[in-house]
Amino acid sequence: QKEVEQDPGPLSVPEGAIVSLNCTYSNSAFQYFMWYRQYSRKGPELLMYTYSSGNKEDGRFTAQVDKSSKYISLFIRDSQPSDSATYLCAMLDDKIIFGKGTRLHILP
Amino acid sequence: EAQVTQNPRYLITVTGKKLTVTCSQNMNHEYMSWYRQDPGLGLRQIYYSMNVEVTDKGDVPEGYKVSRKEKRNFPLILESPSPNQTSLYFCASGNLYGGYTFGSGTRLTVV
Numbered sequence: 413q414k415e416v417e418q419d420p421g422p423l424s425v426p427e428g429a430i431v432s433l434n435c436t437y438s439n440s441a442f443q444y445f446m447w448y449r450q451y452s453r454k455g456p457e458l459l460m461y462t463y464s465s466g467n468k469e470d471g472r473f474t475a476q477v478d479k480s481s482k483y484i485s486l487f488i489r490d491s492q493p494s495d496s497a498t499y500l501c502a503m504l505d506d507k508i509i510f511g512k513g514t515r516l517h518i519l520p
Numbered sequence: 521e522a523q524v525t526q527n528p529r530y531l532i533t534v535t536g537k538k539l540t541v542t543c544s545q546n547m548n549h550e551y552m553s554w555y556r557q558d559p560g561l562g563l564r565q566i567y568y569s570m571n572v573e574v575t576d577k578g579d580v581p582e583g584y585k586v587s588r589k590e591k592r593n594f595p596l597i598l599e600s601p602s603p604n605q606t607s608l609y610f611c612a613s614g615n616l617y618g619g620y621t622f623g624s625g626t627r628l629t630v631v
Contacts, residue, residue, distance in 0.1 A: 446619055455610050456563075457623030493541075498603070500563070507618065512562030 415439055418501055418511030426519050431488040435501035435511045438482065444504035445477050446485045451497045491518045522547045525609050526623035530566055533630055541596045541626050543611030551615055552594040554586065556607040569594055601630040
């Protein structure tokens, strides 16, 4: 079983919709969870991070961690075409382990 | 501006011709790392460095070398490139809890 699983997509949603991006993981020792956003032809950039379980909100973005289910989510409210990108989840063990990314398209 | 600078952005080379991809950061980070990104495989770590003169293998180190003689620079060396090293390469610096800052990438094609 891979350590971090992420649906590659692509995921296409209409502008203004709520987007839900998810990752599952197998290592219960993970405590620190991150989401990176990668635009085409650019390097990934850190979007949000959370420590342990719970929710964290930043503007239109909410990161959620459910350690009991080994499941993390990123919600994007009022999605915009500028949110079209690949979103990578990442988790910290003794190094950062990245998911393979989900391609998101927001349709105008 | 805090950034990681990679050069070149694009490179086409022939099999066996040694090349170096440079990486420089201006954030005084101790930790630096190289990744390659391939479709369907995601980001895979090649080498990383915890500090000057300290380097370690990542998940896919074969065919690559690195050096860390100064804190700000972390070049990636391909002594004898092969077509299976055609990929998109990213340098990153940062710390585990603060996250990484990535460079803009180097698209390498080996023919």
